[in-house]
Amino acid sequence: MTNEEVRQGFTEVYNEFWNRYKSHIPAKDSEEWERVLTWSLVLRKKYPFMKETILDLVEELDQRMRRGEGKRE
Secondary structure, eight states, X not given: OOHHHXXXXXXXXXXXXXXXXXXXXXXXXXXXXXHHHHHHHHHHHHOGGGHHHHHHHHHHHHHHHHHTOSOOO
16 A cells, blocks of 8 residues: 555545535435445445544444434435
């Protein structure tokens, strides 16, 4: 794994995935939530060194949704 691959992983996981959903969490029964899960699977396959982090972020989104945090779309 190169430094560039690590940079790309963090950029895509945090800057794109996390920042997109952290404040606008889709409803669990929505198509958008399915896209969250699909994108997280793609990211885990693309960046296996970040697998646990990605799973933790999805769990955090789920917990925030259950607590009613974040604007639901």
